[in-house]
Amino acid sequence: xxxxxxxxxxxxxxxxxxxxxxxxxxxxxxxxxxxxxxxxxxxxxxxxxxxxxxxxxxxxxxxxxxxxxxxxxxxxxxxxxxxxxxxxxxxxxxxxxxxxxxxxxxxxxxxxxxxxxxxxxxxxxxxxxxxxxxxxxxxxxxxxxxxxxxxxxxxxxxxxxxxxxxxxxxxxxxxxxxxxxxxxxxxxxxxxxxxxxxxxxxxxxxxxxxxxxxxxxxxxxxxxxxxxxxxxxxxxxxxxxxxxxxx
Amino acid sequence: xxxxxxxxxxxxxxxxxxxxxxxxxxxxxxxxxxxxxxxxxxxxxxxxxxxxxxxxxxxxxxxxxxxxxxxxxxxxxxxxxxxxxxxxxxxxxxxxxxxxxxxxxxxxxxxxxxxxxxxxxx
Amino acid sequence: xxxxxxxxxxxxxxxxxxxxxxxxxxxxxxxxxxxxxxxxxxxxxxxxxxxxxxxxxxxxxxxxxxxxxxxxxxxxxxxx
Numbered sequence: 001x002x003x004x005x006x007x008x009x010x011x012x013x014x015x016x017x018x019x020x021x022x023x024x025x026x027x028x029x030x031x032x033x034x035x036x037x038x039x040x041x042x043x044x045x046x047x048x049x050x051x052x053x054x055x056x057x058x059x060x061x062x063x064x065x066x067x068x069x070x071x072x073x074x075x076x077x078x079x080x081x082x083x084x085x086x087x088x089x090x091x092x093x094x095x096x097x098x099x100x101x102x103x104x105x106x107x108x109x110x111x112x113x114x115x116x117x118x119x120x121x122x123x124x125x126x127x128x129x130x131x132x133x134x135x136x137x138x139x140x141x142x143x144x145x146x147x148x149x150x151x152x153x154x155x156x157x158x159x160x161x162x163x164x165x166x167x168x169x170x171x172x173x174x175x176x177x178x179x180x181x182x183x184x185x186x187x188x189x190x191x192x193x194x195x196x197x198x199x200x201x202x203x204x205x206x207x208x209x210x211x212x213x214x215x216x217x218x219x220x221x222x223x224x225x226x227x228x229x230x231x232x233x234x235x236x237x238x239x240x241x242x243x244x245x246x247x
Numbered sequence: 248x249x250x251x252x253x254x255x256x257x258x259x260x261x262x263x264x265x266x267x268x269x270x271x272x273x274x275x276x277x278x279x280x281x282x283x284x285x286x287x288x289x290x291x292x293x294x295x296x297x298x299x300x301x302x303x304x305x306x307x308x309x310x311x312x313x314x315x316x317x318x319x320x321x322x323x324x325x326x327x328x329x330x331x332x333x334x335x336x337x338x339x340x341x342x343x344x345x346x347x348x349x350x351x352x353x354x355x356x357x358x359x360x361x362x363x364x365x366x367x368x369x
Numbered sequence: 370x371x372x373x374x375x376x377x378x379x380x381x382x383x384x385x386x387x388x389x390x391x392x393x394x395x396x397x398x399x400x401x402x403x404x405x406x407x408x409x410x411x412x413x414x415x416x417x418x419x420x421x422x423x424x425x426x427x428x429x430x431x432x433x434x435x436x437x438x439x440x441x442x443x444x445x446x447x448x449x
Contacts, residue, residue: 009273017266024258029250030371031303033320038302042326043319050310050317058308058325059420063332074333081340085347132423139309140419144336148427155435230336234432237343241350241439253371260379264386271390279441280390283402286433287386290409293425294379297418301371307417323417331421339428339436346440353444 054212055137055219063142064219068200071222072185075229079178082233085240086171118160125153133227137216143223147230154235158242174236181229188221257298264291276361278352282345289338293331300327378412395441403434 028035045062055061063071133146189200197204202218209217268291271284300323308325310317353359356367385405392398406429413422 013266013270013273016269017262020262020266021259024255024262027254027258028299030254030257030298031250031301033302033305035299037299037327038319038324042324045325046308046319046322047317049325056310057420058310058322059328059332062325062329067329070333074336077337078340081344084344088344088347088351140307140423142332142420144332145420145423145427148424148432152427152431155431159435233340237347238435238439241343241346241436241443250371253373253376257371257376257379260376260383264379264383267383267386267390275390277395279395279437279444280398283389283398283437286402287389287405290382290405290425290429293421294382294409294412297413297416297421300418301416303371305417307419309419328418328421331418332424335421335424335428339433342433343436346436350440350443359444 050212052212052215053219054216057137057139057141059140060136060142060219060223064136064222065202065215068189068219068222071226072189072200075182075185075226078233079182079229082178082236083175085237086175089240089243114160118156122153122157125156126150129153129227133223134220136223137219143226144230146223147227148234150227150231151234151238154231155238158238171236171239174232174239178229178232178236181225181227181232184225184228185222188218188225258295261291261295261298264294267291278349278359278361281361282342282349285345286338286342289334293334296327296331300324372415375412375415378408378415382408382412396438399434399437399441402437403430406430406433 028037032038045066046058049058049061050056053061053065055065129146129150132141132149133143136142136146188202188205191206192201192204193199195204195206200222202215205214205218207214207217265288268284268286268288271287272281275281275284302320302323305321305323308322308328310322349359352364356364358364358367382405385401385408389398389401389405392401406425410422410426410429413419413425
């Protein structure tokens with residue numbers, strides 16, 4: 001029975017290929033400005049993004065201002081993925097090693113050239129990560145990109161120096177930092193509730209700005225929360241994946 | 248090449264990327280390869296959405312410095328980009344959790360090959 | 370009218386995807402997968418999606434490749 005399944009396994013695959021290639025003839029021409037994707041909803045966002053939100057980067061304006069609730073859900077998804085990794089591999093208790101667990105060796109390169117180069121690069125990488133987050137309004141960037149770059153800097157330190165690096169973060173602290181990021185995000189939304197506006201409505205924040213500037217500050221605080229969470233969870237997943245039977 | 252044929256070729260390449268990912272999930276017995284194929288599947292979907300949002304003679308969706316009233320014809324559609332940002336981050340989260348599960352499976356059974364796993368699970 | 374270089378990059382992405390699933394050494398497959406992420410980042414830049422390209426380059430090349438390498442380090446390296 002298994003053999004028959006393996007023989008005909010390519011048949012539904014060919015059927016799916018035929019259907020997709022046949023349907024591709026009816027899709028709108030690429031780069032057509034009158035395609036349905038470009039004429040119904042998006043002109044409203046393109047034309048009023050700067051005037052209403054004060055952000056020149058339309059993607060950040062939609063992500064952090066018009067659709068801030070979806071971004072809250074996404075940030076919680078990232079945090080949940082980090083917690084799920086922690087739960088599966090059990091980094092709080094000493095892991096039971098199975099029959100084929102390799103003897104955990106120290107995880108470092110140990111080469112002098114890589115060490116010296118990384119010492120030069122890491123401050124610039126971290127600074128660039130902060131720059132990308134803060135300039136998310138006027139240039140390509142935002143919370144996710146900055147978080148990934150900062151996590152890459154910290155992971156670089158771990159790769160070069162092994163288990164006892166300069167940024168010493170146990171999984172306890174990393175989970176706490178990730179949760180603080182989500183708290184910052186939700187807190188920004190809840191503050192508006194106290195001033196008789198909707199959840200995540202930035203015009204209710206008690207800051208001395210008006211109009212577009214106020215919404216810009218609101219989305220900046222939200223992007224900071226996203227940055228903190230993304231950095232912490234990426235470093236947490238890396239730690240959990242490389243932790244051996246030793247502590 | 249006229250625009251219609253070139254569009255069809257591009258859509259077919261994006262669809263074939265999707266099908267390569269699907270084939271990898273179905274036909275490769277090793278679990279890490281299945282995971283890589285799932286990632287290829289996700290990137291194929293992102294490619295398709297970004298292709299849908301493109302306009303000819305338009306700039307990326309960042310308002311230029313002196314432009315007071317942006318006209319929608321001159322800027323690329325920013326809505327698919329927003330959705331795909333979410334999709335990329337969700338895909339890396341899923342990959343992280345799946346890799347943690349794979350390490351756990353390997354620690355318990357000693358192998359990552361699907362056929363050997365089916366034998367050991369009986 | 371879309372430029373033909375976009376089709377070229379898409380074809381190279383398809384080739385990288387096929388190669389990443391066929392190579393028998395898992396570490397080589399991960400490196401080819403990193404090249405696939407890089408090509409997709411360039412493709413997104415050519416189509417004007419700057420934020421998506423930035424995120425894909427930062428996450429695909431730096432984070433996903435490191436995750437895969439650390440998982441392969443804990444398990445086998447050469448498979449069919």
